Amino acid sequence: MAFxxxxxxxxxxGSGFCTNCGQPANAEQTTVKVAPAQPVRVAExxxxxxxxxxxxxTRFVRGNETFAMSGVTxxxxxxxxxxxxxxxxxxxxxxxxxxxxxxxSLSGVLVGVVVIGLGILWFRGIKNSYFVRLxxxxxxxxxxxxxxxxxIGGIVDAVNQAIIHRG
Numbered sequence: 544m545a546f547x548x549x550x551x552x553x554x555x556x557g558s559g560f561c562t563n564c565g566q567p568a569n570a571e572q573t574t575v576k577v578a579p580a581q582p583v584r585v586a587e588x589x590x591x592x593x594x595x596x597x598x599x600x601t602r603f604v605r606g607n608e609t610f611a612m613s614g615v616t617x618x619x620x621x622x623x624x625x626x627x628x629x630x631x632x633x634x635x636x637x638x639x640x641x642x643x644x645x646x647x648s649l650s651g652v653l654v655g656v657v658v659i660g661l662g663i664l665w666f667r668g669i670k671n672s673y674f675v676r677l678x679x680x681x682x683x684x685x686x687x688x689x690x691x692x693x694x695i696g697g698i699v700d701a702v703n704q705a706i707i708h709r710g
Contacts, residue, residue, distance in 0.1 A: 588708065591701030594694070596687055598701040600708045603677070605687055612709055614679045618702040620695050621674040621685065627666055634662035675699055 545554045552563035560567055591598040596605050603610040637658030644651020673695040675687040689695050 590704045590708075591698055593697075596698060598698065598705055600705045603686065603702060603705075608686075610677060610679075610686065612702075612705050615677050615702065615706060616680065617678040618699055618706070619676050619678075620692075620699045621676040622692075623672040623674070625669050625671070627669055630662045630666035630669070632662075633665060634659050637662055675702070677702070 545556065546552065547554050547561035547564060547566055549566040550561060550564040552561055554561050587602075588600045589597070590600070597603070599612070601612050603612060603615065637655045637660075639655075640658060641652050641655020644655065670690045671692070673689055673692050674685040675695055675698045677684050677686045687695065687698055
């Protein structure tokens with residue numbers, strides 16, 4: 544680029560005079576080369592890596608899916624508590640069977656106890672599901688799910704640290 548020595552304006556190449564002030568273009572023109580801007584590369588820092596999940600300051604990887612941390616605005620743990628009405632109804636039904644057959648037959652009482660036992664096993668087998676919920680400009684997304692609240696909490700903490708680290 545050539546600049547006018549009088550006013551500092553850009554002088555078009557091949558022009559004999561400055562289009563701003565009219566000074567002759569051959570009078571002490573200054574040429575400045577501008578280097579293209581290079582993006583600053585930040586070293587990738589790991590915050591979490593376990594069971595196919597990787598959280599760094601630049602990306603969140605789960606299996607074959609990658610999220611750019613620059614697009615993640617927030618993260619939170621989300622819990623889904625499944626309904627327990629089925630096993631409760633089964634336990635109540637077993638109690639009714641057992642109490643109704645208490646005076647008539649022992650086999651009816653045993654059936655009631657077995658039904659109550661099945662209801663208790665079913666009730667104890669129901670577990671909460673935990674999710675890592677990422678919030679991006681395009682909406683919310685459940686990125687990872689598990690029955691282990693500590694595992695999900697560790698991922699959420701790591702994503703929060705990555706968000707803070709990226710600035």
